[in-house]
Amino acid sequence: MKIRIGINNLVLFLLLIPASTICNAANIDSLLSVLSKKNNPDTTSVIILNKLSQYYNEHNANDSSLYYGEKAIEVAKKINYLKGLALALNNVGVQYNGKANFVLALKYYIEGYKIAEQGGNPKLMSNLMNSIGNAYLGNKDMGKALMSYKKSYEIATKDSNKHMMAVSAIGIGNVNKNNNNSIEALFYFKKASEIFKEQNNIYPLCISYVSIGSTLSDINRFDEAMINFDKAMELFKKTDNTYGLGGMYGVIGDMYRKKNDSKKAIEYYLKSFSIFEKRKANEDLKDIAFKLAYVYKEKKDFEKAFEYCELSNHYRDSVFNEENNKQFLDVEAKYETEKKEKEIILQKAALAKLQLSNNKIISYIVVFIILSILLLFFLRTRRLKKSKQLLEATVETRTGELKELVKERELLLKEIHHRVKNNLQVISGLLELQAEQMTDVKAKAAFIEGQSRVRSVALIHNNLYQYENLGAVELNSFVNDLQIQLNSIFNEEHIDIKFVNNIPPAEIDIDTAVPVGLVLNELFTNTYKYAFKGMETTEKDKKIEIALQVFDEKNGKKYLLVYKDNGCGLPKGMNIKKVNSLGLQLIADLCKQLKGSVKYEYDNGSKFIIEFIDNDLRKLIK
Numbered sequence: 001m002k003i004r005i006g007i008n009n010l011v012l013f014l015l016l017i018p019a020s021t022i023c024n025a026a027n028i029d030s031l032l033s034v035l036s037k038k039n040n041p042d043t044t045s046v047i048i049l050n051k052l053s054q055y056y057n058e059h060n061a062n063d064s065s066l067y068y069g070e071k072a073i074e075v076a077k078k079i080n081y082l083k084g085l086a087l088a089l090n091n092v093g094v095q096y097n098g099k100a101n102f103v104l105a106l107k108y109y110i111e112g113y114k115i116a117e118q119g120g121n122p123k124l125m126s127n128l129m130n131s132i133g134n135a136y137l138g139n140k141d142m143g144k145a146l147m148s149y150k151k152s153y154e155i156a157t158k159d160s161n162k163h164m165m166a167v168s169a170i171g172i173g174n175v176n177k178n179n180n181n182s183i184e185a186l187f188y189f190k191k192a193s194e195i196f197k198e199q200n201n202i203y204p205l206c207i208s209y210v211s212i213g214s215t216l217s218d219i220n221r222f223d224e225a226m227i228n229f230d231k232a233m234e235l236f237k238k239t240d241n242t243y244g245l246g247g248m249y250g251v252i253g254d255m256y257r258k259k260n261d262s263k264k265a266i267e268y269y270l271k272s273f274s275i276f277e278k279r280k281a282n283e284d285l286k287d288i289a290f291k292l293a294y295v296y297k298e299k300k301d302f303e304k305a306f307e308y309c310e311l312s313n314h315y316r317d318s319v320f321n322e323e324n325n326k327q328f329l330d331v332e333a334k335y336e337t338e339k340k341e342k343e344i345i346l347q348k349a350a351l352a353k354l355q356l357s358n359n360k361i362i363s364y365i366v367v368f369i370i371l372s373i374l375l376l377f378f379l380r381t382r383r384l385k386k387s388k389q390l391l392e393a394t395v396e397t398r399t400g401e402l403k404e405l406v407k408e409r410e411l412l413l414k415e416i417h418h419r420v421k422n423n424l425q426v427i428s429g430l431l432e433l434q435a436e437q438m439t440d441v442k443a444k445a446a447f448i449e450g451q452s453r454v455r456s457v458a459l460i461h462n463n464l465y466q467y468e469n470l471g472a473v474e475l476n477s478f479v480n481d482l483q484i485q486l487n488s489i490f491n492e493e494h495i496d497i498k499f500v501n502n503i504p505p506a507e508i509d510i511d512t513a514v515p516v517g518l519v520l521n522e523l524f525t526n527t528y529k530y531a532f533k534g535m536e537t538t539e540k541d542k543k544i545e546i547a548l549q550v551f552d553e554k555n556g557k558k559y560l561l562v563y564k565d566n567g568c569g570l571p572k573g574m575n576i577k578k579v580n581s582l583g584l585q586l587i588a589d590l591c592k593q594l595k596g597s598v599k600y601e602y603d604n605g606s607k608f609i610i611e612f613i614d615n616d617l618r619k620l621i622k
Contacts, residue, residue, distance in 0.1 A: 043081050046075050049072035070088075094131065116128055123161055137171065162199065170189065203241055236248070253266075289308045457514060457517065473513040474505070497544060498541060512615055515594055516590075559613070561610040597611050
């Protein structure tokens with residue numbers, strides 16, 4: 001498995017710091033003191049809250065930063081302070097961006113940008129448009145990220161805002177780096193470094209040098225890369241920001257790993273790991289532990305490789321559990337709030353009812369004889385009403401309890417799928433480690449194919465715990481993920497194969513998804529291994545196409561799946577039902593398990609036509 005060499009996390013850390021003046025630690029106490037003495041909210045309150053949010057963001061205290069940002073939004077809206085509101089929306093968006101909740105971050109950024117544009121504030125407009133680029137970059141939408149960064153750069157240039165020009169240039173450079181456009185990336189990184197150097201802005205200048213070094217490393221200009229890393233290291237000594245230093249050590253480790261200098265790679269990865277461990281940065285620890293596992297695997301030190309593989313899974317679980325705990329606390333707080341509101345409503349209703357009863361009693365005394373019959377009728381009706389209310393309250397209580405049980409079950413199911421996926425990944429890692437030790441080519445290939453089958457099932461469980469519907473898999477996105485995964489395993493010759501996914505939005509149950517996933521795994525594997533062997537890349541465009549038709553039946557669904565490539569095809573006259581190939585036999589057996597069929601024909605390449613039915617229909621077939 002190849003490890004992607006990049007500095008996305010490090011550059012994003014710089015881009016997530018709001019481009020405005022941030023107070024230092026010495027001023028924090030005085031700002032909090034001023035804030036505590038204010039009885040009525042005003043613009044000064046919003047300014048202080050925004051400064052506190054930015055300070056805690058820079059010092060990695062994310063919960064505190066989010067608290068003061070949301071408080072600033074509340075106060076700014078109350079007094080209609082638009083400039084402070086736009087900046088507060090940016091600060092809160094930064095926190096959600098840092099938590100990888102890019103959709104929510106984008107919502108805050110866009111709302112802030114509209115307010116800044118309404119107020120004609122180019123500094124805030126450039127800042128927020130740059131933040132919008134960060135959200136798209138984090139979500140890997142490189143086209144929209146590049147467009148946003150360029151718009152931010154254009155606004156900053158017109159406003160002569162050199163700091164935002166440099167920050168936007170870093171964003172443009174990073175998008176180009178992700179798109180393997182190293183020359184363009186170097187141009188923007190160097191432009192940013194010149195501005196930061198001119199402004200004596202040390203920490204962003206460090207990041208610029210690291211970005212330049214990483215990009216030079218991508219194109220194998222290692223000596224030049226190390227010169228820039230050394231410059232960054234000298235400047236880091238003048239800052240107290242260890243996070244950036246830890247990120248840089250990881251990037252240098254990537255460079256040495258690319259140079260096949262495993263000793264140096266391990267040395268820098270361990271330095272990075274030590275810093276992130278002190279900062280309790282679990283997400284970064286997960287990535288560095290994963291890289292260490294593979295470097296030790298390449299050195300044949302399988303004991304260390306397994307140790308760091310386990311550590312990577314441990315930190316991955318920590319990140320997952322932290323998010324789950326926070327979601328649970330949010331749900332619990334919301335439930336308690338709603339409960340109190342309901343109690344207040346019921347108390348008001350009871351009070352109003354009591355007052356009404358008193359008025360009626362007075363009326364009954366005055367006209368007791370005349371209304372005696374009506375009084376008896378009223379008492380009987382009231383008893384029935386109370387019985388009905390008691391019944392409704394009981395139903396409501398039971399409904400609430402059942403909803404809580406359903407939520408607990410969903411959390412447990414997500415945890416189960418998460419654990420199954422992790423265990424399958426460990427098995428996949430063990431298969432890969434075992435394959436590395438094999439000398440027999442056929443046995444090694446069989447292990448790698450087995451590993452790809454395990455990983456395709458793990459991918460299904462990964463989809464299950466990430467989406468709302470825990471019993472079904474979204475087939476279109478699963479097929480995209482599976483193709484990317486198998487392309488990285490089997491496309492050793494790096495042939496440019498175009499993939500066309502014509503599958504409409506469709507969810508299939510897990511009992512159907514697993515065999516379908518394994519069938520697709522075998523078809524992709526067959527294409528990558530054999531379909532284009534010996535064909536010149538200029539001969540014709542290499543292409544894989546997948547299409548799906550869904551037919552609604554009375555008690556379930558039928559599916560028609562067509563898989564096609566334009567490779568050399570199977571040998572003429574081959575009967576796939578009688579062939580000795582394990583992969584084709586597996587496809588036939590899986591289709592039989594799905595109560596379906598598979599048919600092969602040559603159509604300018606291999607074409608497999610597969611019919612199958614969902615689990616509901618299969619249950620009806622004895």
